Amino acid sequence: MADCMDPISRNKHIIKIILSIITCVVVILYSYNSFSYSKNICFKCHKKSQFAGKVIHPPVAKGECVVCHNPHCSKYKGLLRYKEAELCYSCHKKEKQIFANGIEHEPVRKGQCLTCHNPHSSNFSYLINGKLSNRCFKCHKKLIRHFAYIHPPFRNGNCIACHDPHHANNSLLLKATADDICFSCHKKIKMLKVHKGFPCNNIGDCLSCHSPHGSNNKYMMRKYLHKPYKENCSICHKKGKVTAEDCLRCHKDISKKLLSIHNHLLGAHGNGCIICHSPHAGDSKFLLRAPQVLLCRKCHEDTYERNQDSLYVHPNISNCAECHQVHGSSRLAMLKEDGNKVCTRCHETQGKFTHPIGAQARDPRTGQEMTCVTCHHPMGTNYKYELKLSGKEDLCIQCHRNY
């Protein structure tokens, strides 16, 4: 066949083949270079030793800096190609889907992966920015860490033994229900033997007596014990189930509050009290099952989700009981008092000198009494002073339509 070609066309054919090979080589080299020039160029300035560690992020290990960084310019800090979480999720696609369900850990929700992880290298697994517990305690500063008796996972800083650091379907980001977590290590059969003589045939609700992190009491019993629990179980556990009525027999002040339009009698097959309070022991005086804000959030997650990204939020918003009556109230949103009194307890000046409020000033749209919450929404808004709309004009013309 080649013999049939004349020499000129044969040369042309050979040149064509050589040119295509050169083109391919150039393309391959260029693309290889674009990923690997970091090996040659990036590390000329950025010392390679800075990226050393027991665990190295695969793109770093391969010298593929440009997977995350743009070497020339970027609108994001660190010359990142995309916004922090967006960049991470461009590879970690599965995680993005998983984290979207249930309750998210605050940094996950805000897309701040680097709060906990180092994107280059780390001496700790999962590229954690330092020792796991140190990382957790950096934010969770209020957690008490020193007890006479400490739960081993807590002592070892193994927070993820019980908590999921990204997301969970249980409050407090617990990996499963509290009892399921406890019984995964403390076998139920053994626990039944240890708790012999207790009035319940089937043990459970471990956290109603034990503190999961630690305690100064033996067996990690919580700090405050319910009086009947301390004295004699049979005071409450007479026959059958202990109902809210049994609780209210002693806590008479609470039963009066329940005779309000709205109350927190939550059904719970007869005892709504034990949804928030432990009937046995607690770390707070009121034997709450968790810090108050977390307890409220358990049911009112929507309120937190709605307001957590607001630009303006009332200070100390996490202390719900400051403004809300937690047992029962005849006021809207279970406020302690009406929408004026509850605010003017602190905002004294506004109580005396402000836009007309009270029984004499009526909202023309509804005929309702004007209160502070007619214009303000202290849980959070995107307008200054937690106004419901812009105070420049939009809010006022809702009522003053002729202006």
Added chain:
Amino acid sequence: MKNIKWKCVIVCICYIILRTISCYAQNTPWHWILTLRGDASRKSMDMPYSLYVDKATSRYYVVDTYNNRLLSFSKKGKFLHAFSANQKLKLPMAMIHDSNSILWIVERGKNALVKINLKTKAINVFHLKFHSMELFPDRMHEYNGIIYLLDKMTGNIYAFSKELKLLHCFKAPNSSLGFIDFKVMRGALWALAMEDQSIYRFNLNGDLIKVIHLSKKMEFPYSLAIGPTGMIYVADRHKNCIFVFDGSGEYRYSFLNLGQDRGKIYYPSEIDFDPWGRLCIVEEGNGRVEIFGR
């Protein structure tokens, strides 16, 4: 004369077109019809909690809870009468008016079911119990002479005869918090469980027939109503809107939003259909009842 007729026809057509456009602009077939608010002396309602509609007399009765009174309105929304039983009512939450001129009122302030005979003016107060456990009545409906009460203490619904003999109990097997609202109609009891966002349908003997899981996640489902065609309407108290589902729980659409103006809602406490197919929404936050039609 002919001109005037034609003008009237054109105006009517324009009105119909505009109304249709405004409804579809909001993506809802519902439009505001009327509002029930305070009494003749312009004293507005304060924290109204529930509504009772008497088909026989074509009257709306609104339980004006914080003002300790019951207000009656005509079908057209005209205020008729205020009733406070000589100011003896203490935080009324729900009421029914039976054919024997007897008012049954759930009073939160007394934690009791109160029977008022309007003819003899006799008042009887009953503290209800179930297996020696005190009940905490909240919502109440009547169907075929039976009184159905939601107990806040357990989240269960109890059926009583007019002699207050306990007949049946309706429990939510999958929800630890129990029910938040219920309606009785067409030979069935429909109950809303907030925790698992489901509707439980029972027969009137207390047997669970079906659990309908609502496909759209809501924030704070608080009250339900069953439409004339079997559609399920759920009021979301915190999101301030109404979610609509078909009979199998599939989400169809939602309408209304937060506000004080006409056609907006603020802290809805109960929704229900009146006998004329109109959707009534009791708003605690705005102290009124808004009635919507299709």
